[in-house]
Amino acid sequence: MDRLGRQLCAALEGRLKGRTVYVxxxxxxxxxAFLALSRARSCGPNGPNPITWEAIDAWSRVMRVPILPRHAxxxxxxxAVWMAHAMQRTPEGVKTLPPMSEHSLTTGALDAxxx
Numbered sequence: 163m164d165r166l167g168r169q170l171c172a173a174l175e176g177r178l179k180g181r182t183v184y185v186x187x188x189x190x191x192x193x194x195a196f197l198a199l200s201r202a203r204s205c206g207p208n209g210p211n212p213i214t215w216e217a218i219d220a221w222s223r224v225m226r227v228p229i230l231p232r233h234a235x236x237x238x239x240x241x242a243v244w245m246a247h248a249m250q251r252t253p254e255g256v257k258t259l260p261p262m263s264e265h266s267l268t269t270g271a272l273d274a275x276x277x
Contacts, residue, residue, distance in 0.1 A: 167232070170236060173185045173189075174196075192236055192237065199213045199221055210248050213237065218238075
């Protein structure tokens, strides 16, 4: 990733953490593209889905804004920062479960789950 991409990712990460950040003027259009794509992202049962290459291509064609390959990579890197932040947040008061049970699966437990 180029220097501008690293700066944009750092600025996004800082903003997600609630800090006031400086966005380089050269990155304003890329940030706008990322924000538009992020607003249109789909959600699944486990939360928000990442931006896809197809979504970047479609946005570029619909908006008639050419996206160079290095710019698409920057948008994807910014999305990785956004997704990492979104996946680590748990709303206050929400109980969380461990990703895996401490107990082994038994035939009785399986029968209880699926009937």
